[in-house]
Amino acid sequence: MADIRTAIxxxxxxxxxxxxxxxxxxxxxxxxxxxxxxxxxxxHLSDPAVRLIEADEDVILYEVGHIPGAVKLDWxxxxxxxxxxxxxxxxxxxxxxxxxxxxxxxxxxxxxDKNNWYACYSFWLFSMYGHTKIKVMNGGRTKWEAERRxxxxxxxxxxxCVYHAQAPDETIRVFRDDVIFGLKNPGRRLLDxxxxxxxxxxLSPTAxxxxxxxxxxGHIPGAxxxxxxxAINEDGTFKSAEELRRIYxxxxxxxxxxxxxxxxxxxxxxxxxxxxxxxxxxxxxxNYDGSWTEWGNIAGLPVEK
Numbered sequence: 001m002a003d004i005r006t007a008i009x010x011x012x013x014x015x016x017x018x019x020x021x022x023x024x025x026x027x028x029x030x031x032x033x034x035x036x037x038x039x040x041x042x043x044h045l046s047d048p049a050v051r052l053i054e055a056d057e058d059v060i061l062y063e064v065g066h067i068p069g070a071v072k073l074d075w076x077x078x079x080x081x082x083x084x085x086x087x088x089x090x091x092x093x094x095x096x097x098x099x100x101x102x103x104x105x106x107x108x109x110x111x112x113d114k115n116n117w118y119a120c121y122s123f124w125l126f127s128m129y130g131h132t133k134i135k136v137m138n139g140g141r142t143k144w145e146a147e148r149r150x151x152x153x154x155x156x157x158x159x160x161c162v163y164h165a166q167a168p169d170e171t172i173r174v175f176r177d178d179v180i181f182g183l184k185n186p187g188r189r190l191l192d193x194x195x196x197x198x199x200x201x202x203l204s205p206t207a208x209x210x211x212x213x214x215x216x217x218g219h220i221p222g223a224x225x226x227x228x229x230x231a232i233n234e235d236g237t238f239k240s241a242e243e244l245r246r247i248y249x250x251x252x253x254x255x256x257x258x259x260x261x262x263x264x265x266x267x268x269x270x271x272x273x274x275x276x277x278x279x280x281x282x283x284x285x286x287n288y289d290g291s292w293t294e295w296g297n298i299a300g301l302p303v304e305k
Contacts (some may be wrong), residue, residue: 001085023150028241030281034040034123034274035138035238036109045069045150050107051100051158056141057267065151067111067144070271073159076117079125085170093129094165101158104131111137111144115232117271124270124287128173130166136274142236172273174260174286176294180301183221188208188258191251193272194292198264199225201305207290214296218303220262222283224251231275244280253280262295 029035044050045068050068054062062072073079078096081088088096102108108131110119121135126134129232137144143150182188197203202217219225230247233239239247253259259276261269277285295301 013202028143029279030241031278032188034278035054036135037138037142038149041109041111041137041144042149043065049105051102052137053100053108053110053119053122054111054141055122057118061113061141063153065153068150068152068154068157070111071156072088073110073118073122074205075121078100079122087110087125087128088166090129090165094163097131097165098160098165101161102163103161104134104164107133107135108137110135111140113141113149115142115236115271117228118138118267120159120274121267121270123284124172124273128168128170130169138238146235149286165180172277174288176298179220179260179262179288179295182260184187185258188260189253190220191253191261191269191272191276192219192223192263193228193260193261193268194219194225194226194263196225199223200293201303214264214293216296216303218296218305219292220295221302221304221305223262224253226251226253226272228263228271231272238275238279241280244275248280255280258284258286260286260288262291263294265289266291 031195041052045052052067053073054066054070055073055075056062057075057078059072059074061068066072079088079093081092097103108126110116110122112119112122116136116139119140123134123136181192182190192199195203198217199219203217210270226248231239231244238244248254253276259282261276263269268289269287269289273285273287276282296303
């Protein structure tokens, strides 16, 4: 099938000889190798050691057009266990990777819409399953499309392989009881990354995201509010480390504290987890993926507005 766009910008920047990422030397990120730029992706479209994974909030975008060679991660289908309201187990994760022709040595690069909202969510989830060769394309679909780079509707086919999955490492995840237990912990910071209106309880819990229902509005007592998209530039890329540190420190979200991020179902919170843990190097950051959909529906749990 014909490509939707064929223009690829020829940008020449210095590349790291070891990792191949195009990143500003002045970014100041703690782990700059978790990001790759669009230039790098364009040069690795035919690299068999790299697998592009598109993870969108709007799951039909992939069919509209995607980066050549990219597979589609449907967050509503591929990684959710709807019976247990949890993520897929170790065996099903291995089956997913086998289906995409991914081995334990394959470099995975996530990208998507909404400023890489679900791309970072996927990065967090795949981190739990122990796949270490994972990166996010800085700027996501927004930047790729703005640069009029190649998109296609052709769905790639990869030969099935054998992937050895690990049991989930949930040290980067936090559950409801731990959140309750930590409400009076002075060394913990709860970070609500939803909009200011959601945080203040000024929006109906289902006003914006009908699939994320909660009976009550507001926020968890003591939580600070830094909306997830505060970390993003207009072009969809991440702000510099200096800017990010300033944004979070204004709400006393500092690396000496344990930080627990949450939103409505944990996806936006995973984006902020990525910023804090990977770009800024905060040593103790966990994502409460039960988030407000769980907290706002449980009788007896305190709420602030």
